[in-house]
Amino acid sequence: MTIEIASQLIHCKTSKELWTAAKELSGSNTRSRITLLKSEFQRTRKGSMKMEDYLSRMKTIADNLTLAGSPLSILEINSQIFAGIVVSLFEKEDLTWVELQATLLTFKNRLE
Incomplete structure (x- = not known):
């Protein structure tokens, strides 16, 4: 046990109190991590990333949410x-209609 954790649990007088407090401490850290990961998942944009890097980043975040006990559905x-x-x-301000159409069609073809 690290000194930081021990200092937060030093007040416990019984093993039951210690166990309960340790679970609560772990739970709050887990909830905080889940909130952070969900926020990161929603904020992440492909932007200038390569498609492979973007997909890998999103998969990593989704996997970390699963490990933290908050799995996302495939639809999400x-x-x-x-x-x-x-x-x-x-976000590309100067994207013409033709460029937009070409980009979306290329994307569609990649999906197929």
Whole structure:
């Protein structure tokens, strides 16, 4: 046990109190981690990342959420990945209709 954790549990007088306090401490850390990961998952955009890097990043975050006890459904994962790609497309201010159409068709072909 690290000194930091021990200092937060030093007040416990019985093993039951110690166990309960340790679980609560662990739970708050886990909830905090889940909140951070979900926020990161929703904020992540493809932007200038290579598609492989973007997909790998999103998969890593989704896997970490599963490990933290808050798994995402495949629908949630896919929706957020698509949203991150679409938002990146629309952030390009000088994208012409032809460029947008070509980009979306290329993306569609990659999916197929």
